[in-house]
Amino acid sequence: MISSDLPFDLHALKVFLQVCEHTTMAGAARRLGITQSAISQVISDLEHRLGVVLFDRSMRPIGLTASGALLREHALILTTEARRASIRLQELQRGRPNLLRVGIIDSLSRALLPPLTRFLRERAERSVILSGPTESHYAALLGRQMDLIVGAGDLEDMNGLECWVLLEEPYVLLYPATKPYPDGPKALQEINQYMPFIRFSARSRIGQDIERYLRRLRLELRYSLEFDSPFGVTSACMDGGMAITTPLCMLECGEAVPHFRCMALPGPPARRQLTLIVRKGELGRLPFDLVQTLRQHLRDSVLQRLRHFCPDDAKFLKVPATRVPDHG
Amino acid sequence: MISSDLPFDLHALKVFLQVCEHTTMAGAARRLGITQSAISQVISDLEHRLGVVLFDRSMRPIGLTASGALLREHALILTTEARRASIRLQELQRGRPNLLRVGIIDSLSRALLPPLTRFLRERAERSVILSGPTESHYAALLGRQMDLIVGAGDLEDMNGLECWVLLEEPYVLLYPATKPYPDGPKALQEINQYMPFIRFSARSRIGQDIERYLRRLRLELRYSLEFDSPFGVTSACMDGGMAITTPLCMLECGEAVPHFRCMALPGPPARRQLTLIVRKGELGRLPFDLVQTLRQHLRDSVLQRLRHFCPDDAKFLKVPATRVPDHG
DNA sequence: ATAAAACAATAATAAATTCTTATACTGTAT
């Protein structure tokens, strides 16, 4: 055996956990189908390596020391993580994950939930699908509480992540169809004197994007209403107001907004990307297949429906062409 | 060797990672000070156990397969977690953690940050101290991103946590000193007609507590302002208003509020506990020592200062007596 | 109190494993 900086092996931890559970070494030995002596040696070796006393032998049944309790915590984490790793490998091998935890951004959930669900039914034993803001999903993906997310954002830091663009869409101005269209950023500010601007909360990605856009144009729009959800923004506009939103956010709200139109922004154009992100290599070709499916659905179904909402801007939506994957 | 459901040992993972890093088995062998043959055997054994091909040998240098990439992710997690476990045990042994990540609830941070910092300087190599809402700290503690938190709340679910009460304080009514004191819950509702009630956001624990309290009394107070922070609530009161808060929240805001008083609630009393929570067994006697220090500081310094803010209610604050610890 | 029972530690030995050496094989480059 080579010298190792690793202080123990999983086998030793397994034995240790079994002793913790039975509270006796003899019991653990029976359970594991080996002799009590072997257990005793493993535990004593573990104690020597770690330089720590794990059990208090001055009583029967033997008791865990504070160090033992601490090691137990870590041992549980390590062994379950090890088993999980092996399960993941089997899943990758068979191409059919046992449990797939998916996060999808609110503003795409109506548009993509049906094809996503259909796909997952085929390709995963079980699925959990959560809607919400991309920020929290992103953290969950990194923290391994999620396996795949559909969200907004350019593919900033790519630490071990794989990222596909599903669709690129413009930000648009949602504005009463009856009123004259503001012919520039300045006009927008003037109109804002009597027509309130409805904001996306800056806690959401889309809100931050819009805020940055307005700041770049040096526009200070007054507002009193602010929403987390596309639906909130749109419905507030109907009660009198205007907003910057996107075609998909409009679709998300359901029915068309009467007497309102979506139009290109009066200033320079702004766009956002909606992407599918997974941890690299963990799901084999499943992400690629899913991207293909979702893009197809976006082209076939979503773009069609969008013509009703944003006739002018549907043509600015871009769904990337699908190429063959790198890995066979 | 006993038969094991664990699919590999940490030693094998270490070898595997070394091969990943060098991209050649021979290089990994040199690095590890063993022969290339041994490496080859370990890898091949690992592949057989997992039923997976980890490297693509049809090229030089050999390449990671998708399965290999996946295993690499998990292997990194496992080996770092294993090393961390050993470090934790050493820390517990020596009683001086290398890095202690502490979360403290906003409403105690002024009161306790000084003695907390002094303590940590002595008892930890490095410390990270974050202020914020207990909810997120609690999750971080469970997720092992934090090691110790000072927060609000009774010790609900005790899954592997150790919990000490630092202090118990009453909820009080912050009310103009010049006006007649409301002599019952009903009076409060009448006064609310012309004096606004300032709310703690229901996202915070304290806000939820207050909301529950009012609901129990069937009081429907009108409000238009709502804050996350004790300071926000208090300063809003100064501009005209009343609120339910706690003595420590008042202290947190700094100076005394002129022409205002803190008084017992007109209805039945309500209290909250502020507690110190750690994962059980991981920090030895450090939490106990810290509790002792903090309680002492609360008695000696904080209760004194509170008499200026809430002369009537300081006597209702309770700092539990400190007993000897269970473990030597 | 004493004996019995159940458990844990240790020494010596057997079994299994993991290394090394030696050699044959494979992919890449000159």
Added chain:
DNA sequence: ATACAGTATAAGAATTTATTATTGTTTTAT
């Protein structure tokens, strides 16, 4: 084609891990 660096495999040596047998504890029953 041949050399070269790398990889796989067989066989034996070294090391590790388990077993048996025995002794020493702690608890429980008499």
